[in-house]
Amino acid sequence: MSAPDLIEHEDGNKDDNLGLYRRATQDGAEWWRVSVGDRPETYRLEHGADDHDNGAGTVDIDLVVDAENLRAKLKKWRREGFAIEREVAHDADAPTRIAFMPELQRASARMLAAELHDAGTAGAALGDAAPDTVRVGNVDVRCGAAHPLVPRVNPAYLFPARFNDIVADIVENRRVMLIGHTGAGKTSLIEQVAARSQHGVLRSNMNGQTTVGDFVGFWTVKGGETLWVDGVLPTAMREGLWLIVDEIDFAEPSILAALTAVLEPRGRLVLKEKGNEIVAPHPAFRLFATANAVGAMSQFRHLYQGANLMNEAFLDRWRVYLLDYLLPAEETDVLVGTLAPHMTRPLAATLAAIAADCRAAFAREDLSSAFSTRRLLDWAELMLRTGDPERAAGPAIYAKVSPEDAALIRGIIRHHIAPAA
Ligand SMILES: Nc1ncnc2c1ncn2[C@@H]1O[C@H](COP(=O)(O)OP(=O)(O)O)[C@@H](O)[C@H]1O
Ligand SMILES: [Mg+2]
Incomplete structure (x- = not known):
């Protein structure tokens, strides 16, 4: 009889030890499930029993151990006749539950390594970091050109680690919507990233008198001549500024319609009023929105009188982050x-x-x-x-x-x- 497949893989992948270890008992089966712990180098062990009458039993032991402790457990289980089950498990959900996280962690590590490698080859001639980027949290942000609209750096501004995903989204040119209570720090987060990376910021507050003319543009007569004045959206798109649409849940439908066109990363704006002139986004252009009572914040709508519900199709064009007050x-x-x-x-x-x-x-x-x-x-x-x-x-x-x-x-x-x- 070959040894059960439960030996420790000294130099192999540690994740090979993850899985369901099972042994038959008189009433059914007893099992231990090994998965990745929340902290690095830790493992979660769950124990349970399945009986013939009732199927999968509940977990009666649930603990977190380190690698050494796991090794000892594996030896013990082997002596006790437990064998690992890789593909088929009693509980139909178990195999994917077990396999998903280690698989994802490997995929994610490969993606990060590839990105680091790309960044390394791109900046190789220039030394470690390209000189035109600045580090915000743990993310490198490409710097813009000096502009009068670059916000002032607030030296006391704090970037907790939970902001890193947001900054990474900005770098990737995602449309970012920040939701949260007033004063939680939505606007200042964007402004402080812009301040550090030297990008000019335009703000347009929807909870006021902002008209579609202010936003998109309008014709005017000056010295007997008719001329077009760009609104904030085409201005930001042409000049590569960062546009914050503040309190987007108060915006009028015509403004949302204009916005929808540019929500795709390279989305262009068509100025219908100006003979369908097409405005293509400058590569540095970024679009942000803030809202108090949208999505996960809808439960607080009564505090923000007059806010509109935003439909899910519109929200799905954004990465929506809920910002809570600082701890x-x-x-x-x-x-x-x-x-x-x-x-x-x-x-x-x-x-x-x-x-x-x-x-x-x-x-x-x-x-x-x-x-x-x-x-x-x-x-x-x-x-x-x-x-x-x-x-x-x-x-x-x-x-x-x-x-x-x-x-x-x-x-x-x-x-x-x-x-x-
Ligand atoms: N992470 C932070 N570090 C330092 N100050 C902060 C931070 N978040 C918020 N603040 C302070 O709170 C004020 C209000 O934040 P603001 O961005 O205007 O909130 P919101 O746009 O959500 O209403 C900012 O001007 C700033 O002084
Ligand atoms: Mg604000």
């Missing part, structure tokens, strides 16, 4: 960074905790107003000047919300800040 530790860093050298870390940590509590109250619907990072920074700044959190909270917070909300926020603040002796 307290991150916001502490931002407070210290923005208001240095006066803002100390203990003060900042308390203020960030107050903001987090207010947001939790908002999520429970105890508070009806969101608590933005902007509001927190403003309150902190005024507090440093006045030396009085309560007095500073007047213009920075209380006057902007209902009396009920103000009372609740005052309670949260008092909970964190004991009155001066």
